[in-house]
Amino acid sequence: MSTTRHVYIDNAATTRLDERVLESMIPYLREDYANANSPHRPGRKTHVAVEEARELVASVIGAEPAEIIFTSGGTESNNSVINGVLSAREKRHLITSNAEHHAVLHPVKSAANWGAVHTILPVNTQGRVTTDQVADAITNETVLVSLMHGNNEVATLNPLKEIGEICRNKNILFHSDTVQTVGKIPVDVDDLGVDFLSISAHKLYGPKGVGALYARSGASWKPWMEGGSQERKRRGGTLNVAGIVGMAKALQLATEEMQQNQAHISALKARLMQGLKDRLGEHVQFNGDQQEGLYNILNCSFIYPDHPAIDGEMLLLNLDIEGIYCSNGSACTSGAIEASHVLLAMDIPYAVAKSSIRFSLSKYNTVDDITYIIDKTEAILRRMTTRT
Numbered sequence: 001m002s003t004t005r006h007v008y009i010d011n012a013a014t015t016r017l018d019e020r021v022l023e024s025m026i027p028y029l030r031e032d033y034a035n036a037n038s039p040h041r042p043g044r045k046t047h048v049a050v051e052e053a054r055e056l057v058a059s060v061i062g063a064e065p066a067e068i069i070f071t072s073g074g075t076e077s078n079n080s081v082i083n084g085v086l087s088a089r090e091k092r093h094l095i096t097s098n099a100e101h102h103a104v105l106h107p108v109k110s111a112a113n114w115g116a117v118h119t120i121l122p123v124n125t126q127g128r129v130t131t132d133q134v135a136d137a138i139t140n141e142t143v144l145v146s147l148m149h150g151n152n153e154v155a156t157l158n159p160l161k162e163i164g165e166i167c168r169n170k171n172i173l174f175h176s177d178t179v180q181t182v183g184k185i186p187v188d189v190d191d192l193g194v195d196f197l198s199i200s201a202h203k204l205y206g207p208k209g210v211g212a213l214y215a216r217s218g219a220s221w222k223p224w225m226e227g228g229s230q231e232r233k234r235r236g237g238t239l240n241v242a243g244i245v246g247m248a249k250a251l252q253l254a255t256e257e258m259q260q261n262q263a264h265i266s267a268l269k270a271r272l273m274q275g276l277k278d279r280l281g282e283h284v285q286f287n288g289d290q291q292e293g294l295y296n297i298l299n300c301s302f303i304y305p306d307h308p309a310i311d312g313e314m315l316l317l318n319l320d321i322e323g324i325y326c327s328n329g330s331a332c333t334s335g336a337i338e339a340s341h342v343l344l345a346m347d348i349p350y351a352v353a354k355s356s357i358r359f360s361l362s363k364y365n366t367v368d369d370i371t372y373i374i375d376k377t378e379a380i381l382r383r384m385t386t387r388t
């Protein structure tokens with residue numbers, strides 16, 4: 001079936017590259033291709049570009065340039081912290097939550113293979129942990145607390161500042177996966193009290209496969225990615241110069257244009273929520289913190305008790321046919337589609353969690369996109385619920 005319109009509304013998964021970011025990268029893909037660690041003149045030129053990018057990334061989050069380590073993205077940054085802290089320290093207890101991205105949950109669980117123990121805090125019905133939960137979970141053995149800033153499925157923000165204070169008082173390292181918040185809301189490492197944070201360029205109109213790890217000066221950890229002596233021996237591997245330059249440009253633009261992007265995207269999200277509520281009434285439920293959470297993510301469940309076959313997967317397929325590209329948090333394990341671990345962690349019943357989809361908006365979405373989504377979602381659900 002051919003579609004007339006294409007609406008990409010899956011921006012928490014990844015974003016379109018901003019043209020200005022692409023422009024900034026092209027010279028480093030074309031003529032300035034030298035290895036940034038080579039001592040010759042072209043190498044020195046790309047080295048300068050990398051160091052300028054480092055300064056920019058650092059300044060955006062209130063860090064020092066030496067505290068920025070370039071990585072391949074959020075997953076690598078998260079793995080580096082969890083494994084790197086454990087291998088540098090004697091203590092063995094990690095704390096995280098059950099609503100984290102798998103790029104935190106899996107390395108935390110895998111660390112058990114080499115003797116680490118963990119506490120996985122249960123989030124509340126909005127997907128948030130409390131400071132009391134963290135304080136109560138800390139033991140003499142706790143070495144690292146890792147809690148995300150903004151949740152990638154349900155938009156909820158954790159109270160990082162208060163948790164950071166607890167960690168600092170107890171001399172425990174604090175990491176946050178800030179992949180979904182950097183470039184969208186202000187993130188300052190001192191304000192949040194973090195020792196480590198993870199950044200990914202492709203979530204903020206930058207290129208895929210590049211990210212950064214902030215590691216506070218003096219925080220003890222060992223490099224996870226061993227190899228050459230790049231990044232002051234903290235991350236081996238030839239630097240992705242074009243990607244790093246692109247990430248810095250994307251961060252610069254996201255910071256300069258944060259207010260206008262926020263105003264535009266928040267208005268679209270409010271319109272989408274209102275439109276779905278008006279058309280679907282009690283059949284739509286919004287999951288997560290839609291008041292104070294991230295302004296670009298809307299997670300909805302569609303509840304039709306007489307039609308239990310309505311699930312997110314079917315909805316996604318039907319929306320896809322109409323040219324609407326969104327997602328759900330489900331994982332496909334050996335062919336079986338499972339409900340999102342985040343929604344289940346929030347005590348949302350399995351059937352409701354399975355019926356949910358996530359719209360995540362970008363600066364490129366328009367009012368017409370939203371109208372189209374509302375119309376098509378209503379029509380698809382009507383069709384699915386009137387079938388005999």
Ligand SMILES: Cc1ncc(COP(=O)(O)O)c(C=O)c1O
Pocket residue numbers: 012013072073074075076101103148151152177179180199200201209211
């Ligand atoms: C919260 C969160 N953490 C980590 C990641 C992984 O980042 P990357 O794709 O850069 O490895 C993602 C991306 O889906 C994410 O949303």
